[in-house]
Amino acid sequence: MTILPNLSDLVIEQVRITNEVTVTVRAASPTASCPCCATISKRVQSRYTRTLRDLPASGRLVHLIMRVRRFYCQERTCVRKIFAERFPALTLPRVKFTLRLQETLREMGFALGGEAGAHLGKHLSIPGSSDTILRLVKKTHLPAASSPRVVGIDDWSWKRRLRYGTVICDLESNKPIDVLPDRSVETVSVWFENHPTVEIVSRDRSSEYAAGISKGAPQALQVADRWHLGKNLADSVSTLLARCRAEIRRGLHGQAEPSQEREETEPVLEEERYAPRSHSVVLAREGRRAQKLDRYTQVVDLHHQGLRAANIASRVGIGERTVHRWLAHGSFPEARQRRRRPSLIDPYERYVLSRWQEGYQNGSQLHKELTAQGYKGSPKAMYNYLATLRTPRSDASKSIRLKPQRRKSVPSSPVPLENFSAQRATWLFVCQPEQLDERQQEELALIRQASPSAETTYGLAQAFMQMIRGHTGHLLETWLSEVAASHLPELESFAKGIRTATRRQCLQD
Numbered sequence: 001m002t003i004l005p006n007l008s009d010l011v012i013e014q015v016r017i018t019n020e021v022t023v024t025v026r027a028a029s030p031t032a033s034c035p036c037c038a039t040i041s042k043r044v045q046s047r048y049t050r051t052l053r054d055l056p057a058s059g060r061l062v063h064l065i066m067r068v069r070r071f072y073c074q075e076r077t078c079v080r081k082i083f084a085e086r087f088p089a090l091t092l093p094r095v096k097f098t099l100r101l102q103e104t105l106r107e108m109g110f111a112l113g114g115e116a117g118a119h120l121g122k123h124l125s126i127p128g129s130s131d132t133i134l135r136l137v138k139k140t141h142l143p144a145a146s147s148p149r150v151v152g153i154d155d156w157s158w159k160r161r162l163r164y165g166t167v168i169c170d171l172e173s174n175k176p177i178d179v180l181p182d183r184s185v186e187t188v189s190v191w192f193e194n195h196p197t198v199e200i201v202s203r204d205r206s207s208e209y210a211a212g213i214s215k216g217a218p219q220a221l222q223v224a225d226r227w228h229l230g231k232n233l234a235d236s237v238s239t240l241l242a243r244c245r246a247e248i249r250r251g252l253h254g255q256a257e258p259s260q261e262r263e264e265t266e267p268v269l270e271e272e273r274y275a276p277r278s279h280s281v282v283l284a285r286e287g288r289r290a291q292k293l294d295r296y297t298q299v300v301d302l303h304h305q306g307l308r309a310a311n312i313a314s315r316v317g318i319g320e321r322t323v324h325r326w327l328a329h330g331s332f333p334e335a336r337q338r339r340r341r342p343s344l345i346d347p348y349e350r351y352v353l354s355r356w357q358e359g360y361q362n363g364s365q366l367h368k369e370l371t372a373q374g375y376k377g378s379p380k381a382m383y384n385y386l387a388t389l390r391t392p393r394s395d396a397s398k399s400i401r402l403k404p405q406r407r408k409s410v411p412s413s414p415v416p417l418e419n420f421s422a423q424r425a426t427w428l429f430v431c432q433p434e435q436l437d438e439r440q441q442e443e444l445a446l447i448r449q450a451s452p453s454a455e456t457t458y459g460l461a462q463a464f465m466q467m468i469r470g471h472t473g474h475l476l477e478t479w480l481s482e483v484a485a486s487h488l489p490e491l492e493s494f495a496k497g498i499r500t501a502t503r504r505q506c507l508q509d
């Protein structure tokens with residue numbers, strides 16, 4: 001009984017120990033109460049056995065063989081004529097696990113997930129398939145936060161890049177309180193209508209969420225969370241640094257810019273397949289192109305100086321295969337325009353796009369709708385199409401991290417800043433100066449010295465980060481006018497976004 005707790009109302013009839021432990025038990029009481037009417041009955045109708053899995057004993061699997069009795073219900077008016085006795089302290093009806101085993105599997109699921117949980121369980125003689133573990137995790141009730149006051153709302157992926165839902169957290173208790181099936185205005189607004197106590201909502205800059213919250217909780221103040229503000233700033237800084245790569249690289253040595261390049265840096269018009277992208281997306285594309293162009297120029301120069309590809313690659317900070325490809329190409333390799341082969345989805349493109357923009361982004365649901373309209377293509381083809389609709393907002397893989405990446409060893413180049421990378425440098429610009437090691441500080445100082453644009457950007461980026469770290473929002477107006485005076489398009493675009501957001505808020509107040 002001490003090894004097998006919660007069995008006090010049971011009688012152990014037999015214990016058999018081989019590689020496994022099998023314990024045969026029956027109820028101690030001669031009577032049982034009906035689960036419907038609670039009338040006590042002692043008229044046994046029949047018996048059967050039920051096998052339960054339990055927690056292991058010293059590494060051995062434990063099975064409980066229960067001898068269960070069926071009783072007649074003796075209450076005439078009761079709907080149940082016959083019932084089986086229950087063991088509420090030990091297990092639930094029709095379940096093959098004891099409660100304590102279920103609890104253990106659930107904890108393993110939360111810590112490890114289904115597959116890894118089941119794998120570990122096998123080693124510990126805790127039986128349970130990955131499906132069982134996931135089912136237990138999914139059945140767990142979230143703590144009911146009846147009246148949240150401050151909540152955060154963000155994307156949550158059911159299936160990365162394909163299906164997104166929404167997670168809502170109580171920011172006062174720091175606990176997730178709900179998961180919504182999608183990100184649509186409708187779903188979000190209904191949730192807020194059902195939670196009228198919300199006073200403050202922290203969100204990213206998505207217009208869908210903004211609309212959903214305004215509709216469902218017009219009383220609530222919407223704020224941009226610190227992480228997203230920092231991330232958006234970092235994205236802008238990265239774009240700017242990419243555009244200024246040539247300026248940064250040459251500034252240090254006072255080299256003149258080759259005149260031919262001017263023409264080439266003209267932004268390239270690209271065929272727009274979908275609705276025109278936002279200004280920041282266009283800027284980001286131009287920035288990437290400028291960085292690539294500068295690298296290309298550098299590759300050609302070094303090649304003319306007679307350097308070998310491997311050497312060029314490490315000095316420019318790109319892969320050796322890219323060097324070979326570019327040199328073989330003979331001219332600047334423009335990003336290829338996306339051209340699609342005709343697809344079965346073409347006739348439905350407009351429909352899918354409009355559904356998508358309404359916020360219905362559930363792939364399998366859309367596939368059903370299309371099939372009903374006569375679409376004959378595979379779900380895969382449709383998923384591929386949906387992937388092209390994803391805005392950069394959810395395309396986290398390409399965006400800037402707010403934490404330093406574990407450095408792949410960056411080979412130091414004989415010429416400083418020769419292998420400059422905007423993506424790598426962004427961290428230097430937005431993090432707190434005291435977090436940089438000596439080499440990073442040197443690199444940062446060189447960049448700021450080399451380029452006036454970079455120097456201005458550094459000052460503005462640091463001032464902004466200090467504002468959000470120190471909660472000194474009253475400095476925002478000054479900061480915005482400094483950005484306007486800087487004439488740096490990437491930061492101006494970022495500032496414009498902030499202005500729009502604050503204006504929307506003022507109107508709400």
Ligand SMILES: [Zn+2]
Binds near residue numbers: 036037080
């Ligand atoms: Zn009954």
